[in-house]
Amino acid sequence: MFDVGANQGQFAQAVLKIFDQNVIIYSFEPSVNTFCILKEALADYTNVTIYNCGLGESNEELTLYMDKKASGEASLYKRQVPGKTYEMTETIKIITLDNFCVDNNINHIHYLKLDVEGHELSVLKGAKNTFSSAKIDWIQFEFGGCNIDSRTYFRDFFDLLSPNYNIYRLVRNGLVPINRYHETLEIFTTTNFIAISKAYANS
Known part of the structure; x- marks a missing residue:
């Protein structure tokens, strides 16, 4: 499993609680302060490897904007949220998932989780x-x-x-299939989606 935007390890810990040693996790967190918390939180797990970098469309260095240290809302885009300012910055390393897989001889990923505050498409x-x-x-x-x-x-x-995946909206009691695009899908309140490989679904 790839945990991209690992934050302080909350998602990884939830997965580990279910699967224990029966899962291999690669966690990516670009912010230095948050990475230190993540490293401590997952220190006892030999099946988790953590990386102090982010993933994106190309290998580069970018500016990360934060409202506070170790923020769960840190973003590569300077957000405009009422009552908050994102004036703290940090230069972070970005690599591509494609290059990471080649460099580390990873031929298959069962589950890719993305929570990167607006940078998901780039990943x-x-x-x-x-x-x-x-x-x-x-x-x-x-x-x-x-x-x-x-x-x-x-x-x-x-x-x-959509050419390679069936896409679903993740709701409280299951998955809602999205078989075709419609403009009503452009809802800018936080929603999680699941894409399942058609090749995997048919295997």
């Missing part, structure tokens, strides 16, 4: 070779207010993923 573009060759079974990504800041639309996700 997917940097993983295009991997998911277009059916090497990622499940993708979980957020869509919401941060996509206003990054100027990305649900249509961008649908166009990129």
